[in-house]
Amino acid sequence: MNKAALVADVQKIMSQGTSMASAERATDAVLTAIKRGLRRDKEVSLVGFGAFSMTTRPARNGYNPHTRQPMKIPAIRTVRFKPAAELRARG
DSSP states (O other): OOHHHHHHHHHHHHOTTOOHHHHHHHHHHHHHHHHHHHHHHSEEEETTTEEEEEEEEOOEEEEOTTTOOEEEEOOEEEEEEEEOHHHHHHO
């Protein structure tokens, strides 16, 4: 599912009188709130859905697959998602 399909589903769920533009604004607002929560609190928990959390992957050694030369892969901040038991049961 891409963002356009997500917005279309949000519009269907909200009601028949909801415009596509207002459904897109609602979707954007939720995504922005999740991003802000991750920046500020490092974790966003949605009961029944799951938890997003900021983590740091440590630096490690790897290799270039084309040349097979060793290389250093730097540490990176990333977002992890842990689904709630309710979501895992449906999946």
